[in-house]
Amino acid sequence: MTYRRLDIRLPAPAPGVQLTLLAHQFGNRSNARSAYLHAGLHADEHPGLLVLQHLLEKLRQLDAAGAIDGLVTVVPYANPMGMSQRLFGAVAGRFDFENGENFNRNFPLLDQQVAAYLAEAPDRAMLPEQWRILFAGMLGQAAATSPSQALKHELAKLAIAHDIVLDLHCDTDCIAHVYASELQAERATRLAGLMGSPVAMLEPREAGGGAFDQVHSSAWGTVQAAGLLSERDSGFSATIELRGQTDVTDELAAADASNLLRFLESEGVLTAESPATLKMTNQSVEVFPLDGASHVSCPCAGVIVYRKAPGDQVSVGEVIAEVVLLDGNGFNQRVPILSTVNGLMIVRQLKKLVRPGERAALLAGKRSVRDRHAGSLLLDF
Numbered sequence: 001m002t003y004r005r006l007d008i009r010l011p012a013p014a015p016g017v018q019l020t021l022l023a024h025q026f027g028n029r030s031n032a033r034s035a036y037l038h039a040g041l042h043a044d045e046h047p048g049l050l051v052l053q054h055l056l057e058k059l060r061q062l063d064a065a066g067a068i069d070g071l072v073t074v075v076p077y078a079n080p081m082g083m084s085q086r087l088f089g090a091v092a093g094r095f096d097f098e099n100g101e102n103f104n105r106n107f108p109l110l111d112q113q114v115a116a117y118l119a120e121a122p123d124r125a126m127l128p129e130q131w132r133i134l135f136a137g138m139l140g141q142a143a144a145t146s147p148s149q150a151l152k153h154e155l156a157k158l159a160i161a162h163d164i165v166l167d168l169h170c171d172t173d174c175i176a177h178v179y180a181s182e183l184q185a186e187r188a189t190r191l192a193g194l195m196g197s198p199v200a201m202l203e204p205r206e207a208g209g210g211a212f213d214q215v216h217s218s219a220w221g222t223v224q225a226a227g228l229l230s231e232r233d234s235g236f237s238a239t240i241e242l243r244g245q246t247d248v249t250d251e252l253a254a255a256d257a258s259n260l261l262r263f264l265e266s267e268g269v270l271t272a273e274s275p276a277t278l279k280m281t282n283q284s285v286e287v288f289p290l291d292g293a294s295h296v297s298c299p300c301a302g303v304i305v306y307r308k309a310p311g312d313q314v315s316v317g318e319v320i321a322e323v324v325l326l327d328g329n330g331f332n333q334r335v336p337i338l339s340t341v342n343g344l345m346i347v348r349q350l351k352k353l354v355r356p357g358e359r360a361a362l363l364a365g366k367r368s369v370r371d372r373h374a375g376s377l378l379l380d381f
């Protein structure tokens with residue numbers, strides 16, 4: 001058995017309050033790849049929390065069988081600060097109560113430091129593990145000034161020490177989809193296929209936002225884009241949107257955990273589970289560019305009724321939903337919401353009382369959407 005437990009103390013947000021990050025580690029650093037997984041960075045997203053409990057159980061069995069070839073680190077809840085933010089009963093863990101900042105934004109990115117290193121370094125030919133150590137050193141220099149920055153810094157430091165980084169999220173009501181760098185199209189598509197996700201969204205390097213998975217991709221992507229590492233030898237990070245917020249069941253979580261292990265096996269981190277326990281899906285995956293994603297807004301206040309479901313095909317001008325006015329002149333009066341793309345509905349609202357400007361749906365199209373620009377491709381909500 002190689003299991004270790006790490007307890008990482010975070011700065012106290014108030015006298016008498018101690019927040020701690022917990023990390024479970026299996027295996028050892030070796031020639032095999034290492035992997036880091038966490039869930040619940042948006043603390044109001046709970047499917048991944050259960051998936052990782054199933055995964056930990058399976059990792060313990062694999063560890064006992066000597067089947068973990070590399071190092072696997074699992075942080076079962078990435079945001080104890082957000083999980084403690086409750087407002088009249090509901091967990092309000094997507095934004096920091098301190099300043100309204102999205103907990104999955106403004107992570108420390110390394111592209112500029114790595115680019116500066118490449119401009120200066122006399123010998124730039126290095127092995128992947130040497131790059132990994134260099135990135136960890138760069139991140140160690142960043143200073144954290146607030147409890148939430150300290151949380152982000154600790155998560156980034158843990159993750160950057162691994163080759164593969166998987167960040168488990170969910171959306172309101174949606175089909176599974178995977179976000180990753182466009183430099184890692186093969187792995188993103190393989191991960192989506194193994195996870196049973198029909199969609200992979202590929203981000204340009206300059207997507208912006210500072211999401212957690214960009215800590216890793218900003219560093220590795222700069223080296224890969226400079227032609228110094230192949231796609232296969234580079235590190236890989238992805239955000240996995242497991243499904244919708246209410247899709248929390250043991251059946252789904254056990255299947256998701258098995259599928260995550262299949263991906264780790266395909267990366268050489270570990271040796272497979274017994275085939276009988278694996279859910280042998282391999283979904284066909286449609287790839288969309290992130291700048292083809294369209295966030296369609298509600299035009300007015302009312303009750304939204306959908307004409308399309310996540311996973312449905314949509315075409316430009318087609319009615320995807322209607323907002324039923326409660327204060328109109330007529331009865332059961334409706335304002336249609338039209339598709340802005342030819343493609344797929346990915347996400348819709350879970351709660352149906354909406355207001356103007358609220359996101360009605362996330363649609364994915366193949367063509368770049370005019371109002372979306374590199375540097376601000378991630379919706380802040």
Ligand SMILES: [Zn+2]
Nearest residue numbers: 042045169170
């Ligand atoms: Zn999320």
